[in-house]
Amino acid sequence: MPANLTPEYKHAEQAYRLARQPREQLECLKEMLRVIPKHKGTERLQADIKSRIRELSHESAGHGKAAHRGPSHAVHPEGAAQLCLIGPPGAGKSTLHERLTGSGSEAGPYPHPTRLPVPGMLPFEDINFQLVDLPSVSAEFMQPGLTDILRMADGVLLVVDLSAPDCTERLSLILQRLGEAKIHLSERWPGHADSPVAPAEPEAADPFSVHLPTLLLANKTDLASPEDAAVLEDLLGVRFPALATSATRGSGLAEIGPFLFSALGIVRVYTKAPGKPVDQSRPFTMRRGDIVMDVAQRVHPDLARTFKFARIWGSGKFSGQQVGAGHLVDDRDVVELHS
Template sequence: MPVNAGPEFMEAELEYQRATTPEERLLGLKKMLKTAPKHKGSEKLLAEIKKKIAKILEQQERVKQIAKRAGRASAGIKKEGAARVCIIGATNTGKSSLLAKITNSKARISEYPYTTTEPEIGVLDYIGIKVQVVEIPAIIQDFIETDSGSYFVSLMKESSLLIVLYRNEEERKLVRSELRKMRLSVPTIELSQQEAKERSQDVPWKIWKNLGLIKVYTKQPRKPKEFPPVSLGKGATIRDLATKIHKDFVQKFKHARVFGSSVKFPGQQVGLGHVLADDDVVELYTKD
């Protein structure tokens, strides 16, 4: 007997197929279950929908348990610093080693596969700018469908950059394929295991250049620039800098003097709309 699904079911099925998160897939499945025909010929379809719903609910419960064991809230790891970067790759590609080299992490490093079963976290200090770096457990086939896949994907989705480590072309293609399934719109850097190992000192610079951020220093007249610098998005203005330092700066703003590549000469006087560049040094002046 044919299913003979109506337009409401077809629309719900399309919503499910376009979903990019476990929550969206669950919502789509529930709509499919609600709008699916209820007769002898649809029993198999209904059973499949219920099975998929049960699997997502089970995955969500496992995510909560993982977060609980790690001493974090079920919502996941709190995003800290100027940005979050995730290191991903197949097993034994050197993810833990790279994390340890570029951050303060004490991640367990082993030659045995699948040593990392939960996210490892470190902090990269790039010239005073703090960047959170998270190592994601090994990427495998149908990663998002694994017990904790949706939890790990959510961490990646909230990141500003992904670093993909691989040993060979097969591993690189695997990760690329899995990223397409996850439908992530996150910038990616690909590094071979050998490159990451031999030139790990260059990785922090590569991370910074791909984060879409700039660092700006502030100073008082006739004094050295202050440290650490302030991180801002590319295209940020004096207004953005003043707001980040203190909300009152914008209201009391008089003018600013800038030293760096964004001005024609050192100490040029500018207004709130002036666009800053990386490594600019700024003096802010306020009204009396």
């Protein structure tokens, strides 16, 4: 039976997908349950929503099933985007993280040296990307709570040791275990027009399935051929964009920042108050397709509510052009907001 989901429900579901904090997610779920059409075609979806409400309610109260999974190790997102490093034991993930961020992430010649998520910042020009080193995934173990952290991320850096004889089986296992948790690693990046086109979603698409854009880091290329990455993807039937890296030699590391900037569609916007100089110390990191009103909302919700017009330097027809709330912003635009 078709679900026939209403625009009101779809709006609530979209708000849930965008929510980053458990309390905010819980409120969105309650709204989804309130407005979802109550008939046989939505019974399974209603059950999933109720189950997720129970999980989040238990987490907030600090008891029940969620408490037995151990403490929450959520990482507050910072910078232009949050990316998680994931991979099998021994892939060089923590060494890569240390080289990229200077985080002090623990690396060792034994399985699972990283037991907690380790955040660090990767600088790129005048912005930073937050890279979170996650515990390794193996056939024997996947850290409780790992999938909760992934659900909040903007993307994944999938680290694979091409020199390992069982690297195909290890990567296949990671894809399988994440898939069981409704986390799917995707070839599609929002800023790349040539990303594969996603299939049309069914009307009642699972709101708890997450599709994370993924960059394959074919690591330890000092011990294996970079061409092995293509063979690996052929065997697994995936087509992630890939970079050949070596944490020990440092090769390929300088390409990660530019890739993330382009693939995520990052747009830097600098703001200035009327009659004041431009603040070039901390740009607001927007996304391609964002408009002036999105910038106003990021600066301050009150400014968005009282917005009248803006002047823009960069993507306007001339410097200081007066534009409305719907004007698209471009990288390195300077925006002066008037309310």
